[in-house]
Amino acid sequence: MDPAAPVTEEFGRLLLALRKRAGLSQERLSHAAGVSVRALADLERGRARGPQRRTVQALAAGLGLDDDTAAELERAACLGRPRPRACTGPQAHSPLALPRDISDFVARGPALAGLLALAEGADPARSAVSVVSGQPGLGKTAFAVHAAYRLSPHFPDGQLALNLHGMDPEPITPRDALGSLLRAVGVAERAIPASTDDRSGLLRSVVRDRRLLLVLDNAAGEDQVRPLLPGAGHCLTIVTSRHTLAGLESVHRTALALLRREEAIKLLSHIIGPQRVQQEAKAAHNLVELCGYLPLAVRIAGQRLAGRPHERISKLAAQLAQEGRRLDTLQVGDLQVRAAFALSYRQLAPAARTVLRRASLAAGSDFSPESAALLADLPLDQVARCAEELTDAGLLQPDGAAERYRFHDLLKLFATEQVTTEDGPAVSQAAVDRTARWMLRRATAAALRFDADRHQDTPHDDPDPTGAPATRDQARAWLESERAQWLAALHRARATGRHQQVIDAAKAMHWFSDLNQHWELWVEVFQSGVDAARALGSRQDEAVQLNFLAWSYNNCVHDPHAAIATADAALTVAREIGDRLQTGWALGYGASAMHRVGRTEESITRLRESAASLADENSQQGRLAELSALNTLGNHLRLTGNAQEALTIHQRSEAISLADMAGVPAELITLYLAVARQHIGNDLAALGRWREAELPLQQALAIFEAANTAAWAEAVRLELGIVLRRLARYDEARQTLLAAHDALRELNSPRQAEATAELRELEVRTQ
Incomplete structure (x- = not known):
């Protein structure tokens, strides 16, 4: 007796019952489904084996079956097909049966939903493929297996899992993998062809009409995977790999991330x-x-x-x-x-291993190929290729917008271990020192682009002039992205006694620091400059660096008490050496900090003294220092109720800024002009001249935004919002104040409290 008879008879009995329930003759069903009358008769009598899925779908459509009944008819047909596989789930007796699903699987909801949508919306002209990639330890295999169990109702012809051993010294060959798959789908050993191409073609032919799910786990590369992929049909293949397998065409990609x-x-x-x-x-x-x-x-x-x-x-x-x-x-x-990390590390070429472990020596949370090349002592183009290889291997995480990379914390610990083991302390320290010297030279050259006296459009003493930032915007972008690296380089120079380099770098950073007042690191930079000046016994450099440090205490970390003490120290040194310029700066910086702690009269006295000290200074630096003193003096006078005198002083400052100041970069003097107009706007507001106050504030805001000076721009935005509120333009005021509030909070500015108060006042006014 044919062992398939009971199951084929079950399909026949079900088909006959459904046809009669629909009130159709064999001839009418034949016409509706496109199946011959003879074939229908054979099916109903159990003389034909289980029909293929397309035939069942045609019959279901001809009978007008609902989804559940159509699925029942398909299951009955599946049982009658002469293939040694279970038709309603994983193949229990197959050597390629799915591994056990884990009961504590969590998260991955969007990724699972993506695979479900892929399974439900598959194009019958091409079986779907999803590549699941990511760094070691993300649970790619667990995800693929869990997804296979979740998707099993969509693949009644079975689910198979094959480990491709991609991390082994000798991964499974495509030929051997195809042999395993063909045996699992019911092809007799003697019928399996010898060549890889023939096996691949046979697999595509055998599974063409099946709804089969394949999990190809731990793939080594595209060449290993391509021959294993089904062609046309309704199969789904989930490929897991530590590599992105970017060369695979027309595939769905599931990049697993860290858990939240x-x-x-x-x-x-x-x-x-x-x-x-x-x-x-x-x-x-x-x-x-x-x-x-x-x-x-x-x-x-x-x-x-x-x-x-x-x-x-x-x-x-x-x-x-x-x-x-x-x-x-x-x-x-x-x-x-x-x-888990070591498996991937051992797969790398020697150069990529060097780049990975040496990159762990970089300062900060991320690094550029430039830094990695210096640390690895390899050409930049080779390191860039290695970084891409490491990204594809899941060992580095690329930045989405810039050519920068970062480690997962645990991977960085692993890479650091490899440095200790394979390189040793002497090689590691030499790599760090080489990188620090280069970085500090590049940072100094880039920062000098913003210096008022030495402003230039070509690099100065850059370690690689051909690769140096070509414009001020590029110089700024480099300094901002590499700040952890050059700050670490500055500290290393200080620790190793290269004091003049520290002073040169800190001095070069002075004007650039104005563009990024919200960076707290300026205290570290200028404290290093003070220490280096004292180590060299240079009193003039000590006065300069103390003034820079006083500024950073007051404007960057908002510590006016430390600013006053530091400015007083600068004042003492400047007076001892007879430096009127540094005396003027020290008086001004100390005055600004005094004002913050309520010592208003003392601050005004100091500022008048500062302006007088600088009046006879004919240098560019002297004129700029005088502008700073005048602007600050007027500000303090306004806040003490002398708005009219403040307006007169700030209009004088505006006139100086508009006059020809030979040798001063236009970008810099424009910033001083913006400061003057900001103060003029506030002076007019203090005098109740609200309509007149709006224009200079708008002008100042436009300049600061164009210069990308967030700390200055957001303060003006707050002040403009106040003016708009007083002009009863409430919608504009609310929008402006909300933007200022959020930005000031991000900048950790103490003025965020003022923005909060203004928003509350606005709500009261508009209720």
């Missing part, structure tokens, strides 16, 4: 129980943060705790807080974060 904090906490709760997590909520948050929200690391930490039910979460978190022990701690049984 709440997702990591949920995973930990699933593993050790929610009560335990709730009892030590803060420690649990610290724990998942120290795991870098990497699923593998969180799972290992959870498994460790699960195996020690009486151990506190805080104890494990404290162990992980020790960077030198973190990777040792993140292992349990055969699960190891270090081992």
Whole structure:
């Protein structure tokens, strides 16, 4: 007896019953479905094997079946097809059956939804393929398996999983992989062709009419995967790889990311129980943060705790807080974060390994190919290619907008270990020193583009003039993106006794620092300059650097008491050496800080003295210093109720700014003009001349925005919002004040409180 008879008869009985229920003869159904009358008769009598899916779909359409009944008819047909596979789920007896799904799977909702949409909207002309990629430890295999179980109802012809061993020294060949797949879909051993191409063609032919889901796990590269992909039909293939497999054409891509904090906490709760997590909520948050929200690391930490039910979460978190022990701690049984990273590291070419481990020596949270090339002592173009290779391998995370890269925290620890092991301290220190010297020279040359006396459009003493920033905008972009690197270089120069380089760099940064007043690092820069000047015994440099430091205390970290003490120290040195310019600056910086702590009369006295000290200074620096003193003096006078005198002083400042100041860069004098007009607008506002106040404030805001000086622009925006409120232009005022409030908060400006108060006043006025 034919073992398929019972199942084919089941399909026949069901088809006959459905036809009669629809009131159709075989002839009418034949016409509606496009199936011959003889074929229908054979099917209903159980003489034909289970029909292919297309035939079943045609019959269902001809019978007008709903989705559930059509699915029932398809299951009955599937059971009758002569293929050794289960038709309603994973193949229980197949060597390529899906691995066990994990019960504590969390997150990945959008990624799963993307695969579901792919399965439901597949084009029958081309089977769908999704590549799941990402760095080691993200749970790519777990995701693919979980997705396969979730999608199994859409693939009644079965689900198969094949490990391609992409991280092994010898990954499985496409020929061997095809042999495994062909055997799993029912092809007899003797019928499997010898060549890879023939096997690939046979696989595409066999699965063409099936709804089959394939998981190709741990792929080594595109060449390994391409021959395994189905062609036309309704199959779905999920490929996992640590590489992006960017060369695969027309595929859906699922790039897994780190877990969000709440997702990591949920995973930990699933593993050790929610009560335990709730009892030590803060420690649990610290724990998942120290795991870098990497699923593998969180799972290992959870498994460790699960195996020690009486151990506190805080104890494990404290162990992980020790960077030198973190990777040792993140292992349990055969699960190891270090081992996961090492697999990928060993796959790299020697140059890429060098770039990866040396890049861990870079300062800051990210780095450029330029920094990596200096640290690796390799050509820049080669390092750029290596960085792309490391990105494709999931070992570096690229910046979305710039050519910069970052490590995951745990990967950086791993790379640092490799530096210690493979390079040793002598090579590492030489790499850091080489990079620091280069970075400090480039930073000094770039910053000099903004110097009032030495303004230039060509690089000065740059270590690589052909690759130096070509414009001021490029110089600014470089200084901003590489600030962690050149600040570290400055500290290294100071620590290694290169004091003149420190002074030169700090002095070069002075004018550039005005463009980024919100950077707190200026205190570090100018304190380094003070220390270097004292180490060299240069009193003139000491006065200059102390003035810069006083400015940064007052304007960057908003510490007026430290600013007063530092300005007084600068004043003492400047007077001892008879430097009228530095005396004027010290008086002005001290006055600004005094005003902030309520010593208003003293601040005005100092500013008048500063202006008098600078009046006879005919240098460019002297004229600019005088402008600063006048602008600040007028501001303080206005705030003490002398708005008319303030207006007169600020109009004088505006006139000086509009006069020809030979040798002063136009961009710089334009900023001084904007400051004068900002003050004029505020003076007019203080005098109640609100309509007149609007224009100079608008002019000042436009200049500051064009110069990309956020700290100055947002202060003017606040002041303009106040004027608009007093002019009863409430909608404009609200929009302006809200923008200023949000920006001032981001800049950590104390004036954000003023913006909040103005918004409240506006709400009262408009209720």
